[in-house]
Amino acid sequence: MKQTIDSCEKFLSRLDAYIDCEMPLEEKEAMEAHAQACPACREELAKARDFAGMMAELDGELPVPLPAQVAWRKAVRAECAEAKKPVWARGNVTRIASLAAVFVVLLLGGSRLLSDMDMGYVGDEDAYLYTGRSYVNEKTTEYASYSTSASAPTEAGKGSLLMSDGAAGDVSLLTGVKTAGAQQNEGLKIIRSAEREIKTTQYDADYLNLTDLVSEHDAYFEENSVTGDAKYGRTANMVIRVPAAQLDSFLTAIDVLGEVTYRYERAEDVSERYSETEARLSVLRSQLARLEEMVASAESVEELILIEERSSEIITEIEVLEGRLRGWDSQVNYSRVSLTMWEKVEAVEPQPEALGARMREAFVDSVDWLKVFGEEFMILLSAMVPRLLVWIPAIVVLVVLVRVIVRTARKRR
Amino acid sequence: MIKGSDTVQKTMDERELVRLAMRGDADAFEQLMEQHEGRMYAVALRMCGNREDAQDCLQESMLRVYRALNSFKGQSSFATWVYRITMNTCLDELRRRKTRQASSLDAMLDMGWSPTDETDTPEHHSLRQEQRRAIERAIADLPEDMRAAIVLRDIQGCSYEEIADVLSANVGTIKSRISRGRERLRNALSVHAELFNRQPV
Numbered sequence: 001m002k003q004t005i006d007s008c009e010k011f012l013s014r015l016d017a018y019i020d021c022e023m024p025l026e027e028k029e030a031m032e033a034h035a036q037a038c039p040a041c042r043e044e045l046a047k048a049r050d051f052a053g054m055m056a057e058l059d060g061e062l063p064v065p066l067p068a069q070v071a072w073r074k075a076v077r078a079e080c081a082e083a084k085k086p087v088w089a090r091g092n093v094t095r096i097a098s099l100a101a102v103f104v105v106l107l108l109g110g111s112r113l114l115s116d117m118d119m120g121y122v123g124d125e126d127a128y129l130y131t132g133r134s135y136v137n138e139k140t141t142e143y144a145s146y147s148t149s150a151s152a153p154t155e156a157g158k159g160s161l162l163m164s165d166g167a168a169g170d171v172s173l174l175t176g177v178k179t180a181g182a183q184q185n186e187g188l189k190i191i192r193s194a195e196r197e198i199k200t201t202q203y204d205a206d207y208l209n210l211t212d213l214v215s216e217h218d219a220y221f222e223e224n225s226v227t228g229d230a231k232y233g234r235t236a237n238m239v240i241r242v243p244a245a246q247l248d249s250f251l252t253a254i255d256v257l258g259e260v261t262y263r264y265e266r267a268e269d270v271s272e273r274y275s276e277t278e279a280r281l282s283v284l285r286s287q288l289a290r291l292e293e294m295v296a297s298a299e300s301v302e303e304l305i306l307i308e309e310r311s312s313e314i315i316t317e318i319e320v321l322e323g324r325l326r327g328w329d330s331q332v333n334y335s336r337v338s339l340t341m342w343e344k345v346e347a348v349e350p351q352p353e354a355l356g357a358r359m360r361e362a363f364v365d366s367v368d369w370l371k372v373f374g375e376e377f378m379i380l381l382s383a384m385v386p387r388l389l390v391w392i393p394a395i396v397v398l399v400v401l402v403r404v405i406v407r408t409a410r411k412r413r
Numbered sequence: 414m415i416k417g418s419d420t421v422q423k424t425m426d427e428r429e430l431v432r433l434a435m436r437g438d439a440d441a442f443e444q445l446m447e448q449h450e451g452r453m454y455a456v457a458l459r460m461c462g463n464r465e466d467a468q469d470c471l472q473e474s475m476l477r478v479y480r481a482l483n484s485f486k487g488q489s490s491f492a493t494w495v496y497r498i499t500m501n502t503c504l505d506e507l508r509r510r511k512t513r514q515a516s517s518l519d520a521m522l523d524m525g526w527s528p529t530d531e532t533d534t535p536e537h538h539s540l541r542q543e544q545r546r547a548i549e550r551a552i553a554d555l556p557e558d559m560r561a562a563i564v565l566r567d568i569q570g571c572s573y574e575e576i577a578d579v580l581s582a583n584v585g586t587i588k589s590r591i592s593r594g595r596e597r598l599r600n601a602l603s604v605h606a607e608l609f610n611r612q613p614v
Binding site: 050 | 437438439442443450451454455458459464467468471472475476479480544545548549563566567568570572573588591592595598599609
């Protein structure tokens with residue numbers, strides 16, 4: 001098809017196609033010829049070319065930002081990894097399976113815990129090393145020391161547990177714990193904790209004394225709850241955090257507060273685990289620093305992704321370990337004292353009552369009984385009425401029949 | 414751009430990579446998409462008008478390509494097919510945020526990227542920056558269908574036929590969208606006559 005460009009309108013209408021090289025060669029030549037001849041159209045052509053040039057160079061070498069490059073690659077790899085898993089291992093199924101696993105573990109752990117109850121203590125993760133205990137009997141003041149767990153028989157002495165049925169006589173047996181307290185000065189990380197149960201007849205006064213003691217020793221209540229009332233006796237359950245250095249004087253002060261009915265103390269040495277964790281932390285930190293240096297020299301996106309993934313793993317681990325150290329520090333610096341204080345209320349003997357009052361009471365009781373009897377009888381009657389409607393005619397018929405038979409028998413005689 | 418797979422060798426490589434990627438080989442998929450990544454991002458950036466959405470669209474497009482590999486039958490070139498998916502993703506995104514302001518002016522100004530040219534004088538460089546911003550703003554103000562056609566034609570350099578293929582429209586429609594789009598752009602830019610050395614008639 002022969003195209004001719006015979007007017008400026010024609011030229012302008014085909015300008016876009018010309019710029020876009022979307023026209024046959026002949027028409028192209030015709031366009032160029034027109035532009036040669038017509039200055040106005042030549043100007044339009046130049047403008048259109050300029051415009052096309054500006055548009056073309058707008059995104060000429062547009063780089064894809066690194067985050068965008070990384071983002072889609074990660075997304076595709078995640079999708080790819082998900083698709084490779086067997087059906088049962090995907091998404092929800094995994095979640096359900098892990099929940100089930102947790103449930104089974106809890107079940108097993110729970111039953112294990114119950115059977116171990118008499119061992120008295122179950123610690124966290126690797127702290128299952130039960131360190132032996134002492135049992136104190138008030139009457140004989142003899143004590144037996146034995147290791148209940150074969151896993152750490154040599155650990156005895158690191159911790160000690162004391163129980164007593166009474167208040168006096170066993171303070172001297174706390175020496176093991178005291179030694180542990182002294183060792184703390186040498187940089188050991190020892191977590192001390194104690195439990196007390198106190199019986200008091202002057203609850204309000206003793207409670208005030210206790211709060212004074214707490215503030216005197218720079219301690220604080222972690223938990224504090226009270227149940228019951230003044231009539232039948234109150235019970236306060238408290239968890240008090242006491243600065244480790246003040247623990248001994250605090251416990252001594254508590255022991256004279258009221259009658260101590262239960263006493264337990266424990267010292268756990270976490271020095272070894274603490275220093276291991278610190279060492280691991282410093283290794284991780286230097287690894288992280290090296291990775292950060294590598295980011296600058298990374299040459300490919302894949303490398304960057306790998307570095308980023310590894311870094312975030314390390315950062316997570318560092319945070320977990322730091323949290324663990326902080327937890328230990330807190331427990332080492334502030335000992336935990338669980339205290340139960342219960343109020344002993346004197347039982348009031350009832351006074352014998354006067355004769356008139358007793359007679360009145362007996363009479364009222366009797367009337368009450370009569371009322372109940374009357375009510376029950378009415379209920380019985382009303383329950384019987386419908387049944388009697390059937391039974392009375394039947395009995396009447398029976399009686400008449402018997403009489404008739406008896407009479408006939410007599411007449412025959 | 415879509416002439417990227419011109420040579421026979423390239424097409425063969427591409428087919429092999431598509432085959433591997435279809436089996437879940439992420440490395441093959443990345444190798445396959447590397448050469449399209451830049452253009453896909455540019456299209457997404459021009460269509461969305463800001464970098465965050467462009468990044469999201471790029472990622473979504475890549476995932477769609479990956480998921481749809483099985484359905485690529487080779488009716489069109491792989492590149493055309495990929496740009497169609499990218500464009501559709503962007504249009505979906507634009508539709509999704511219809512209620513929002515189409516594109517914030519700040520985001521448009523923020524995305525300014527200019528190829529560095531050592532021979533540029535500072536004055537010339539800043540003039541070019543101004544021109545770019547004016548053009549970017551004018552493009553962002555175009556209606557979606559015109560914008561899609563203009564982006565593919567003037568910025569990406571696709572042929573009318575390819576654009577028709579990508580946008581699933583016929584060539585006539587594309588032609589008219591392009592010429593109407595350009596007219597709008599010219600009108601929008603004539604306001605900034607001082608930036609462009611040729612005075613508008």
